[in-house]
Amino acid sequence: EAGVAQSPRYKIIEKRQSVAFWCNPISGHATLYWYQQILGQGPKLLIQFQNNGVVDDSQLPKDRFSAERLKGVDSTLKIQPAKLEDSAVYLCASSNSYNSPLHFGNGTRLTVT
Amino acid sequence: GQQLNQSPQSMFIQEGEDVSMNCTSSSIFNTWLWYKQDPGEGPVLLIALYKAGELTSNGRLTAQFGITRKDSFLNISASIPSDVGIYFCAGHSGGSNYKLTFGKGTLLTVNP
Numbered sequence: 001e002a003g004v005a006q007s008p009r010y011k012i013i014e015k016r017q018s019v020a021f022w023c024n025p026i027s028g029h030a031t032l033y034w035y036q037q038i039l040g041q042g043p044k045l046l047i048q049f050q051n052n053g054v055v056d057d058s059q060l061p062k063d064r065f066s067a068e069r070l071k072g073v074d075s076t077l078k079i080q081p082a083k084l085e086d087s088a089v090y091l092c093a094s095s096n097s098y099n100s101p102l103h104f105g106n107g108t109r110l111t112v113t
Numbered sequence: 114g115q116q117l118n119q120s121p122q123s124m125f126i127q128e129g130e131d132v133s134m135n136c137t138s139s140s141i142f143n144t145w146l147w148y149k150q151d152p153g154e155g156p157v158l159l160i161a162l163y164k165a166g167e168l169t170s171n172g173r174l175t176a177q178f179g180i181t182r183k184d185s186f187l188n189i190s191a192s193i194p195s196d197v198g199i200y201f202c203a204g205h206s207g208g209s210n211y212k213l214t215f216g217k218g219t220l221l222t223v224n225p
Contacts (some may be wrong), residue, residue, distance in 0.1 A: 042211075
């Protein structure tokens with residue numbers, strides 16, 4: 001089966017600019033996650049979707065981050081405006097049910113200068 | 114929030130050696146997972162553990178879910194150069210959402 005697809009692979013922006021990341025989960029996977037992985041650390045959950053509804057966004061900095069999953073398939077994560085500390089790899093993951101292991105994409109490496 | 118302490122932070126070993134790494138938690142988990150991450154890629158699931166005391170193998174990898182449900186370990190036997198990478202433990206404490214808490218990872222380097 002095809003894996004989780006993410007784009008772009010790399011993005012370099014200046015602080016205060018905006019950026020968007022796209023994720024296409026594994027076909028049929030109802031649950032989608034966005035994780036932030038800062039260099040040297042493990043992934044940290046930003047937001048979890050079940051179909052097109054948000055299950056958990058408690059760690060999403062909502063003043064600058066937003067995410068949507070229209071039609072319960074693809075998802076986009078946006079940062080506006082970006083800060084230097086947002087430099088990280090943004091990983092998308094999906095699972096076929098709420099208690100199944102996650103399958104990760106290769107991530108988008110964001111550098112904010 | 115929940116925290117996972119993963120150790121060691123890094124390991125430098127010779128090809129053929131066995132490796133052991135572990136994770137401890139301040140709270141109980143219902144599921145323990147072990148992932149491996151290669152440079153420029155996302156984490157890949159190695160082993161999933163669902164029951165206290167469970168011992169599961171995947172090739173040269175063996176992982177155990179601690180009896181107290183607050184710890185887990187991963188062993189790699191007869192290491193090879195392609196074992197190089199970062200190994201993460203992750204735990205799930207239950208509930209209607211599958212919120213994983215990740216450790217900070219163990220960087221494994223294998224000398225050929």
